[in-house]
Amino acid sequence: MKFSIQWYERLPSTNTFLKELAGLNKQLPSGTVVAAREQTQGRGRREREWLSSTGENLTFSILLRGKYALRQLPSASMAAAVAVAELLDGEGIKPNLKWPNDVLVNGKKICGILADGVSGGVIIGIGLNVNMRSADHIDQPATSVLIETGARRDVTQLLEKMLQHLSVRLDDWAEGGFSKVRKNWESKIPNLGKTITVRDGDIFRKGTLEGFGPDGELLLRAADGIVSAVWAGDVSV
Numbered sequence: 601m602k603f604s605i606q607w608y609e610r611l612p613s614t615n616t617f618l619k620e621l622a623g624l625n626k627q628l629p630s631g632t633v634v635a636a637r638e639q640t641q642g643r644g645r646r647e648r649e650w651l652s653s654t655g656e657n658l659t660f661s662i663l664l665r666g667k668y669a670l671r672q673l674p675s676a677s678m679a680a681a682v683a684v685a686e687l688l689d690g691e692g693i694k695p696n697l698k699w700p701n702d703v704l705v706n707g708k709k710i711c712g713i714l715a716d717g718v719s720g721g722v723i724i725g726i727g728l729n730v731n732m733r734s735a736d737h738i739d740q741p742a743t744s745v746l747i748e749t750g751a752r753r754d755v756t757q758l759l760e761k762m763l764q765h766l767s768v769r770l771d772d773w774a775e776g777g778f779s780k781v782r783k784n785w786e787s788k789i790p791n792l793g794k795t796i797t798v799r800d801g802d803i804f805r806k807g808t809l810e811g812f813g814p815d816g817e818l819l820l821r822a823a824d825g826i827v828s829a830v831w832a833g834d835v836s837v
């Protein structure tokens with residue numbers, strides 16, 4: 601996949617902005633990347649906000665054109681999470697993945713991914729904590745590349761490197777969906793076969809993490825042995 605990057609000094613949300621661009625211009629090519637030095641209204645999954653200080657972190661979104669069914673979309677961000685984990689491996693960090701698409705280091709979140717469906721494609725937004733010094737302002741355990749390695753990174757260069765990994769993994773995904781990323785995804789999941797709780801709004805479901813279905817949906821084995829597919833929720837151990 602070829603990318604063309606547009607950098608902006610400040611945007612409310614790269615996902616929202618790229619969605620608008622794609623809506624206005626139906627010819628906007630697949631692989632268009634919108635990146636912002638500062639994001640003022642970053643969006644997270646499940647209506648949460650995504651905080652990021654000016655110039656310190658990577659906040660960007662990618663447009664993927666194609667006719668994808670709704671059920672295929674979650675695994676696009678799983679493929680992106682694999683690419684982020686590979687990038688971090690190369691930076692000397694050992695990350696884990698948490699379904700559906702969080703990247704963690706020792707239980708602390710370093711990257712969040714948000715997929716938005718658009719007509720004729722999908723937008724994948726990625727927020728990676730790069731040069732953030734402290735996570736005190738974030739309402740959950742969080743970390744950054746700087747905190748983990750003690751060294752700052754050039755955010756522009758890190759995006760270039762990240763896109764090399766994304767190019768491979770998103771091509772895999774476009775070709776074969778989750779089946780093409782399953783092996784890499786599962787190799788970075790620490791709690792396969794372990795007891796987990798999945799929270800979806802007010803509903804908590806406890807069970808064993810059995811594995812993942814054909815589209816990356818989580819398979820949860822309840823105490824009565826019945827395995828059910830979970831498409832949305834937050835996992836805790």
Ligand code: BTN
Pocket residue numbers: 612613614615616641642643644645646648650658659660661702711712713714725726727728
């Ligand atoms: C999450 O973990 O809840 C997902 C966070 C996704 C944040 C990224 S930052 C770039 C892109 N633009 C947004 O508004 N959100 C995503």
